Amino acid sequence: MKPILTFYICLVLLCTSSCRKFLDVVPDNVATIDNAFTMRAEAEKYLFTCYSYLPFASDISSNPAIAAGDEFWMVRPYSTGESPWQIALGYQNANNVYLSQWSAYFRALRDCNIFLDNIHKVVDMRQPEKDRWIAEVKFLKAYYHWILLRQYGPIPVIRYNLPISSTAEQTKIPREPVDTVINYIAALLDTAAAGLPEIIADRSTELGRMTKPIAMSIKARILVTAASPLFNGNSDYSGFKNIDGTPFFNATYDATKWKTAADACKAAIDECASVGMLLYTFGQLGVTLSETLTRQMSIRNSTCEQWNPEIIWNNPNSGSYEIQRQAMPRLDPARIGNESVLGSLAPTMKIAEQFYTDKGLPITEDKTFDYAGRLKLRTATKAEGELIQEGYTTAAMHFNREPRFYADLGFDGSIWMMQKKTFHIESKAGQWQTRKNIYDNNTTGYFAKKLVNWKNEILEGQSVYIESYAWPEMRLADLYLLYAEALNEDGGPQPEAFKYIDKVRERAGIPGVQTAWTTYAKQPGKFQTKEGFRQIIQQERLIELAMEGSRFWDLRRWKKSMEELNKPVTGWDVDQSDPAFYYRVRTLYRQTFQTRNYFWPLDNWDLLNNPKLVQNFGW
Template sequence: MNLKIPLIIIVACVLLTIPSCKSYLDVVPDNVPTIDNAFALRQEAEKYLFTCYSYLPLDGDIESNPAFCAGDEFWMIRPYSMGEAPWQIAMGYQSANNIYMSIWSSMFKGLRDCNIFLDNIDKVVDMPAFEKTRWRAEVKFLKAYYHWCLFRRYGPIPLIDKNLPISSTSDEVQIPRQSADSVVNYIAGLLDEAARDLPAEITNSSSELGRITQPIALAIKARLLVTAASPLFNGNTDYSNVKSYDGSLLFNPVYDETKWEKAAAACKTAIDACHAVGMRLYTFNKLGTSLSEKLVTQMSIRNSVCEEWNQEVIWNNPNSRTYTLQRYAMPRLDPAKLANELNLGSLAPTLKMAELFYTANGVPINEDKTWDYANRYTLKTATAQESEYLTEGYQTAALHFNREPRFYADIAFDGARWFMENGTFNVQAKSGQWQSRKGIYNYSATGYFTKKLVNWKYVILDGLGLSIESYPWPEMRLADLYLLYAEALNEARGPVEETFTYINQVRQRAALPTVQTSWTSYSRQPGKFQTKEGLRQIIQQERLIELAFEGSRFWDLRRWKRAFEELNKQVMGWDIEQADPAYYYRPKMLYKQVFQTRDYLWPLDVWDLLGNKRLVQNPGW
């Protein structure tokens, strides 16, 4: 296979022995001579720096990131062509004795190595002070980020600020969980320390792309504080009796509105830092490529994710590339190529996601007074006026007509058109057609395909091979930060003008009218945006649409405390075994999901609880 990969400086392993770690309690550097050697010279210290980076989660890997397949955005039919762990969570099979996709051990190992680095970097003799300062800031960020990853999944956690000395007693290593507010304050403080000494941008793009910058640190702080201000962690009475081993509360049950003000301020600081180095929402502009206005909009949406190191991406994770992800997303698109069979096409968006996107007027399909919501499953035939989105003369569901540009940019379906650098392809997914089921798996379980995650330079070669532009996973885009700011402003101050400024910038890139224009002109609830509660619903749906299929929905539903509502619904798709359109376009239940209140947080492993008597289990487990 022909795989294009640009130069990346991050390495996942090092050429030296590092102390082993059996659990998070093993925070004692037990191989002192090796550590001293690791920090004798700059070259060796750099290897240890990259070791600290190597723990970054593989968020572009659907088998490693629960936010892809452990929620309700995608579905597959068993037997899966990938590991089953995400589906076990999605189907409600998680337990304290059988924990799926746990990061407890790996993140604490990362924290130990970060502390070793911070304790020893000053010993290096052949490094200038300014470089030590920068490296130290990078590792402080990583230390904060690993705590953040743990917090988002487990809630209150032990804080590993320093590695314990070798002489520590068994009692001293019994580290308890700290309160949620204490954890947030600690992470935020580390991010502030890191941001002060990080570069504003990467100037040596040939060797340093992927290294942490000041905008990255500030953006992650914004995400942290918005999460801390959200209903899951801010005044959640479900956790009012959750206590540590000593009786102290792990969650504050009293709602604190000032958390939203702090979150809004953090978002604005991060936005300003991004703007200062030229970041902006991505727009497609390829020299030598002549496209219609509609296609330019589609490519602006798609490439904001798939074009590596573009001006909108705040942070590309170089540890996690997307070769396999794209193969799961890509159907057998080109029927003229034998290598079609190398495409899996099994990362299937659910019918719920197809119905999430707005109409062409920029409002939800069940609110638009000009759109026939009741008859959305009936058949319609595409005309020449719709040929940039739909196959002319082809019958498909009315649901697929007159939708917003992000719908056509993100999702493909039976009757869709799929633009790629080497041509435009028609998707035909009913039984017996090119994109339909051909084997045991490797087909769409719902009749939908994830166009958004496939780079437009993906090429099925004449022989048995693929050429895939494998981009590093975008951990955070500027559009995400804009919408976090709009959310925080609305929660803190209501529908003020600046709230609309940022949400409307995201909508403008998607070729949609402003919130005010769309709701006033087309919604059955024209005044919805004028109240905090109404605008909250609008902002949340805007996030779910703009960041669809990027791993955001999974965490957003949890922090908003909407996962219980959304993840106890039926998973629906089309009846893909049918060849006749009248039978194919019948919604079919694939699974009835089960989500319990306890599922908002991961359980702690029973062996960790036995090994540390000061740990307490998460509620419900």
């Protein structure tokens, strides 16, 4: 990791176990808390304690958005933690809640409130610096409420810490309706944004700290979620009420929420533009690539090149070393025994099929693409040699696909370019990237190239250098697509919405929506209706943000998880050596998703400890 808060994050991580008692609020250490805010140096430690709760978003074992859905699949024995896979397999339960974050983030909120209650006591700080720190912690406080809301739905709002003298009954706080929680978060983000810097001036030590563009963009994401079907007029939860009878969800659809969300998105876009953010395009000095490979590197590095001009927020708490190790196959046959990389994090067949054709259309919609014949075998020609090995036989569905397909995925017969060498992927049984031991098992036949930094290097002595990058919590492309979605939901297809989705498509190397559908689609007028354009925008998000942890939450807010996560998980028959047998679609698992799965259950112990809490619907 480059200097992105390196000293402070290391300090927090080192102190988390040994200093946690120092930071706890219990009656016998009130004086210790006071001591933590006597001087700037001590207060700064507390500031970064507040930062330390930011999620490890790239961690396969703890981020449900990576491995608890349908985007990736692995098989036992997993080389990562079991919890996300238990959720993916449908084994979530209230007696043993997998990937529960309830207690952790209420601790985070407590520490944020302690900071806000005490920062005024520091004597050796100027007020402008105090104001900035206060804004940062207000952002974190809002964000931690958001993490809880997204996962659990209605939650208690921790506006302030209760005094130590509070009775046991006073500490039992009920959950609040989702609209109340969202309004509180949005207002807190507004307050935070007003005090945050527009850019990080000291990039050597402060990259990763909060800025005004981050706060405004996260607010936009939250308000789009609030306007989406899961939270806006969701009749499935009409009977879900607090102990006093107050409904947690408003079952009446409110169209004005989309206008509010669109305005927030546009304000965030304008703020990002004012500080020079733009969609990333590859142009490294000293590197000359063909147009095809330059396009691929623009797509790949938009995620993997940290602090590039498209990144709104890189999470400094979340490096990518481990997820790259899981995503990257053993590329070099001369060093096939290397144990540093596994390639076991396997995108599923549905992810491969969701990418567009080279005309910028779904494979089911493009009249120039032979969808019925997609599973047939085809041999690559010399003209296709930058995408698929010349003379190699693979599935027809791997041909004539959009640049993001080749940039994001590795597959049997594909080309995998790294900074110092280009490799061929050959993953049928007995070939270079096939199973080598019980742990090294890519189970679908696809590899997550998108997550692998092109600067990684296969070294002598069977070792691999992996250049970690801070995980991108939000990119400008995400914000553009949120804006297009909100505009369409507010007023249907309109020029401004086409403008912003087409910015993303242009970088991806495909025609704009209107051109693609008018010229090549079986349903050429689909983009002209709100419903049709909605489907187009949703698929664009699923493609552009594939494998970044967006799909898991997008399917939920659209209320499409019931549809998608009840489809079988499939891949190629990877244990076969003959192409005719390898290229058969194999069912790996049949997931089961129910209405109750949209939100996590509360642990039964939490319900026993606080009778004012109501268990989530269906649990």
